[in-house]
Amino acid sequence: MSLFVSVLIILLFSYGQTEGAKERAKNNRASNVNEDSTGSQKTVTLDDDPSLWPGHLQEFGKTGRVHTLDLHRNFPSSVDFLNNYAAPYLPVYFKAAEKNSFPFQNWKNKNYFLRLPQTLTNWVTLPDQNKNISFRKYISHYADKGYYCDQEIPHFLREDVSVPKCLLCQAMVKSLSKHNLWISHHNHSSIIQRRNTDTIKCVYVGRQEVTMISHIEYGEKIPADYKDIDVKHVDYNKYPTLREVEYFKVKVKAGDCLFIPTKWYWQVNSYGKTYSVNIEWYHRAKSVKDSDCKMTNTISNLNSVSFKDGPGSDINKQEIILHYLTSYLTESKNFTHKQFENAIKKDKKLMEDMVEWNDEYEEITKEVFDILDVNKDSIFSLDDLDSLNSRILEDIGGLLEDRIQDYEDLMKDQQDEIKQVEELTAPKDKKSDVDAEKAVQDYLKDYLAQLQDVIHESIDEMAVTGQLPDIKQRFAEKQAKGQIGQKPDDSSTKTSQKNGRSEREKAKAKIKLEREKKKLKEKEDNDLQKEKQKDESFVIVDDSIEEEIIADDEEDIAKKSDKTKSRQDKMKKNDEL
Incomplete structure (x- = not known):
């Protein structure tokens, strides 16, 4: 009996404890009572004055x-x-x-x-x-x-x-x-x-x-x-x-x-x-x-x-360029113009597509150096960077971006020229050989016809002026104006082979010649346009020439008149007979 009572008392006590815990948990959930980091319970509820709550006027998340x-x-x-x-x-x-x-x-x-x-x-x-x-x-x-x-x-x-x-x-x-x-x-x-x-x-x-x-x-x-x-x-x-x-x-x-x-x-x-x-x-x-x-x-x-959500691409590019060029100063504390030019020339990353250094690269590099030489002491150093302000820095960024674009354009031109050379020196098929031979024949035919025209024009002019013009110079002028057909590439002929030049050299020379002719033709066209705007007139060089022309004309008229009179007399005699 006593054992039964003892067990009953224990069960009742445990039940009371469990129910009490449940009730406390329920109250806690209802009032959202907070715990600090140690887990100790606070007796303040959400119904109380908020200023009494633990953590009031303390750091965020403190309790x-x-x-x-x-x-x-x-x-x-x-x-x-x-x-x-x-x-x-x-x-x-x-x-x-x-x-x-x-x-x-x-x-x-x-x-x-x-x-x-x-x-x-x-x-x-x-x-x-x-x-x-x-x-x-x-x-x-x-x-x-x-x-x-x-x-x-x-x-x-x-x-x-x-x-x-x-x-x-x-x-x-x-x-x-x-x-x-x-x-x-x-x-x-x-x-x-x-x-x-x-x-x-x-x-x-x-x-x-x-x-x-x-x-x-x-x-x-x-x-x-x-x-x-x-x-x-x-x-x-x-x-x-x-x-x-x-x-x-x-x-x-x-x-x-x-x-x-x-x-x-x-x-x-x-x-x-x-x-x-x-x-x-x-x-x-x-x-x-x-x-x-x-x-x-x-x-x-x-x-x-x-x-x-980074900066604009243009701003970012300017920042990259300036960052890259100023990084040169990690290798050397200062640069003269020539030293800077050598550094640019050896920069494999910046000049990756450069074929051959030339005057245009030197000119662009001089402009880049002048931009970076902010204090204009002919030295690019940390002193130049130390004197920068935000306004100057913005201006420099834009100028450097333009010069780097000039580098890229120049390298692209060189790469395009290489492609043209490769196309010209590529192996030709039989059809291209036939076309080349026909082009040579057409060129010679055109060449001789134009030469004959120049000779005739010169003779006619001599009849008027009494002086023979320089036929060779006159013919060269017509060639420069593009009036005579362009001579085709004869790199495959025996003559060109005897010259000892490689196919690549001849192709490069031809491209250069074409560019020069194009520039010369543009100049000639401009000059011709200007001449057209003026009144064209024939100038008598010497008054004596005019007198000779008149005398010759009178002599010809007199001779024609004598011949006509003689013919008329002869016809009259025949009629009488």
Whole structure:
């Protein structure tokens, strides 16, 4: 009996405990009572004064229920990342994913940036200052004064940053939106932000603490003016619904990366000297297979991919050109014009399609040098870059783009000339040989006919002027005007073979001759047009010539008259007989 009573008492007690726990859980769900990170219960309910709620006027996310993130050492595969995290909107932490990266190894050293000449041609906009300064000046003087940098990654630094391996899938590479560089040398707290893109944040120097809120579970609890919330002193009287949200929090150290899903709310605290990069892409792909993520090795850094929301192509091209040419100063501290010309001439990347260096290349290179020689001391050096301002930099970018286009046009002309030579020196079939022989015959026939015309014209002129013109010169003038057929290429004849010139040399000579003839004909046509606008008149060189012509005419008339009279007399005698 006593045993039965004891068991009954235990069961009743357990039931009471269970029901009490259920009731407490029910009350908790009804009132959304928060827990701090230690899990200790708070007795304040949502019906109480919001100012009594734990965390009132404290930092954003300081108290409340906090969830842990999945953790990966290094980046997972693209398929794993997209299917398990990006597509279902779940954050994930990548431990030591960038420990071997170039920025992690080099960006912590200020001298690395100061050695790069491109830091003088890229600009940083100081927040709340309406002031632009060079990247070098920012690193040297302003970063330590509390000014932070929050803008697109400069072109010369994009070569340092690799595309995260978990993004090397065609679906995500094609959806890349933009990138961002954060630099701060002091503690800083960002506002609460929300983006319509997925984001991977990688810290290369220092550390950041990121607090996130799921838009799916708690989007309705976040006020519309969330950007105005004082993250240092969250006012629950003004924003009472914030008491109900739950957080994901993580401390991202140097070499680590964090994935933040699209539309999630997040806020960042940076501590001390911090350098981090954000890479964003549109949330379009929902699932992928291994076959969709066979990326080639051509993708190495951020300069090898395209970002849809980056700067305009023209601006980007100018930035690339200026970055490339100023990189010459990493090899030498200064250049004279001749040294710069030699550097351009040996640049296999810039002059990849150049066939032969000539006067036109020299002229373009001189113009490029004069543009870069900003202080006009006949030396291209860091002093020129140090004297730049944003207005001069914009002008230089446009001028350099035009000169680089001149290089490209000239190289294209040379390549086209090679193609013409190859076509002219290509093996000919029998039909082309027959055509060539006929062309030679036509040319000789035309040549002789025109020569005969020139001789007749010269004789007629001599009859008028009494002087024989220079037939050879007159014939040459007709040739220059294109009135005589062009002599066909006789590279296949025995005579040309005896000259000892190669087919290529003859073809190049022919192309050059054709161009010269074309220019000469254009000049002759212009001169002829001018002559037509004038009144044409025959000028008597000497008065004596006119008298001789008249005397000759009178003598001819007299002779004709005598002949006529003699014929008439003879006919009269015949009639009489």
